[in-house]
Amino acid sequence: MIEMERATTDTIILAKDLKKYFPVRGGVFSRVVDYVHAVDGVSIDIKKGETFGLVGESGCGKTTFGRTLMRLIEPDGGRIVFNGEDITKIKGKDLAEIRREMQIVFQDPFSSLNPRMTIKKIVGEPLLLNGIKGKDLRERVIDLLALVGLNEEHMNRYPHEFSGGQRQRLCIARAIATNPKFIVLDEPTSALDVSVQAQILNLLIDLQNRLGMGYLMISHDLSVVRHISQRVAVMYLGKIVEKGKTEEIFENPLHPYTKALLSAVPVPDPDRKRNRILLTGDVPSPVNPPSGCRFHPRCPYVKEICKEKEPELKGDERSVACWLY
Amino acid sequence: MDLLEVKDLKTYFYTYEGTVKALEGVSFSVGNRKTMGLVGETGCGKSVTALSITRLIPDPPGKIIAGSVLFKKKDLLKVSDEEIRAIRGKDISMIFQEPKSALNPVYTIGDQIAENVLLHDEDLKNLSKKEKKREAWAKSIEALRVVGIAEPERIARSYPHELSGGMCQRSMIALAMVCNPSLLIADEPTTALDVTIQAQILELMKDLIKKFDSSVLLITHNLGVVAETCDDVAVMYAGKIIEKGNVREVFKEPLHPYTKGLMEAIPSVEKRKEALKSIPGSVPNLINPPSGCRFHPRCPYVKEICKEKEPELFDGRVACWLYGGAR
Secondary structure, rough: HHHHHHHOOOOEEEEEEEEEEEEEEEEEOOOEEEEEEEEEEEEEEEEOOOOOOOOOOOOOHHHHHHHOOOOOOOOOOOEEOOOOOOHHHOOOOHHHHHHHOOOEEEOOOOOOOOOOHHHHHHHHHHHHOOOHHHHHHHHHHHHHHHHOOOOHHHHOOOHOOOOOOHHHHHHHHHHHHHOOEEEEOOOOOOOOOOOHHHHHHHHHHHHHHOOOEEEEEEEEOOOHHHHHOOOEEEEEEEEEEEEEEEEHHHHHOHHHHHHHHHHHHHOOOOOOOOOOOOOOOOOOOOOOOOOOOHHHHHHOOHHHHHHHHOOOOOOOHHHEOOOOO | OOOOEEEEEEEEEOOOEEEEEEEEEEEEEEEOEEEEEEEEEOOOOHHHHHHHHHOOOOOOOEEEEEEEEEEEEEEEEOOOHHHHHHHEEOOOEEEEOOOOHHOOOOOOOHHHHHHHHHHHHHHHHHOOOHHHHHHHHHHHHHHHHHOOOOOOHHOOEEEEEEEEHHHHHHHHHHHHOOOOOOOOEEEEOOOOOOOHHHHHHHHHHHHHHHOOEEEEEEOOOOHHHHHHHOOOOEEEOOOOOOOEEEHHHHHOOOOOOOHHHHHOOOOOOOOOOOHHHHHHHOOOOOOOOOOOOHHHHHOOOOOOOHHHHOOOOOOOOOOOOOOOOOO
């Protein structure tokens, strides 16, 4: 309940113990035989105008979490509070109302733009749904394109005429069209080259400074997350293992998984010799996650208790879920 | 004499829209027991270089129109199809980016490795058919063990879809290394993998290169991977090599404005950079590349000469008018 009160002041969105299980069907009658524990009790809060980074390897549930947070996927448990209002169960008109205020930018700008729509239609669609028409619509679209570094002459073109970076700019223009308070950025730069990635990251930071949106930055690229976010959570197999201020996490990682993840990133400096923590094995299946701490089969510091009991995420600002602490 | 010397290689693709000049005079060499990194952004011609070396460019639409590829003093562009087939997989082998799609889904891992052994291994020549098969299977299991797979017998009998991405890439490496090649071409070997798995695979590749005395041509867009694994590096832009040299030299003091731009554009895990410098614009279209230096429309130091004349690779190090010619 304390969180609820805090939520009304400077928090834009808050997730409490959010869960999403996907059924695995099998057998002759396609009965539900098991569940994929994609998101298994994740709690975060994102402040107004803040960028919150969510990192993890493929299959850890980052994207599912982002989509569940926006109610694009129905949660199976937990609560979502947006701007002081519980939106876990809202429906119909109320939900549509809320959707205006939160938007998403997807990973692949090549598949997230309708190839048969002109840029004017793509960027203008969210505005049209909000009752903006005719000349106003046209002007607003021009403004939006200018904001993301494109111009009026692009309006009547189709997506295939643009490069990857330009398309991602279009996706961003579409996302900010309705003046949202919160945007989920789901790996917005991983399909792009580094020189273009830098352009997009700079654009995102610039837009945030001007428009004051909160971002949830989902990425597997630790350096990108470090660059753009103020706070970071590290996810492993559907759970957050460590959370805190970006500087603290990157300077002094506590959880063995975070340490290994950071040490695994290749650094563009040939003289740099680092103590690399090599993890053995692969990420286990989220259908049957390991008992106790989910990281224990790959953890170099594993103890008896890790195999039996699951550690809780302890601490307030800086929290870590590990029996070592 | 270096193991591999690529000279003035030109590969064009003839399409409806026009001729794509994918490689426009690429020259570099890979020394004995050296790892050479080839870096650049999407579409700069890295993979086309790799495919041209082994003559795997689909023809049509592609064609190698000029240049030479000297491998152990033999020009691979001139040898017969049979000869090149004998070289591929034995003396030069390749690892690809997507391990899952590079492996054949309807054969087991063991069968695929054994096939390579049966095709190329000289030791098996005098054996009977049955013995050959048994020997090849034993060799593939050994190869899987060498790449650090825990239960090689079981994995050898598995199909690619049963394995994770990291395991598939290990199997690919086993397949590539089983005939003890003198040159390994690795085309983005870790791009499809997670960082923790990437670290495992890079570590493994370094070990194997040492063990088998192989040379490597590593193609990647990740500058971090190059810094950690390569001895030399060549930076490509729009079908040309614009800078090359020893890894330490190039990373400590990048000369070409493009290389500098790339280095400044990557965010760092180790410290937060104030603002990322980006390179304006995007990679040019190779049907109609810009005149003069191909980087000039994006270059912050552009001069008159850059638009008119193409710079050569001055001192074999950098192709930029800032460093040579009419200074």
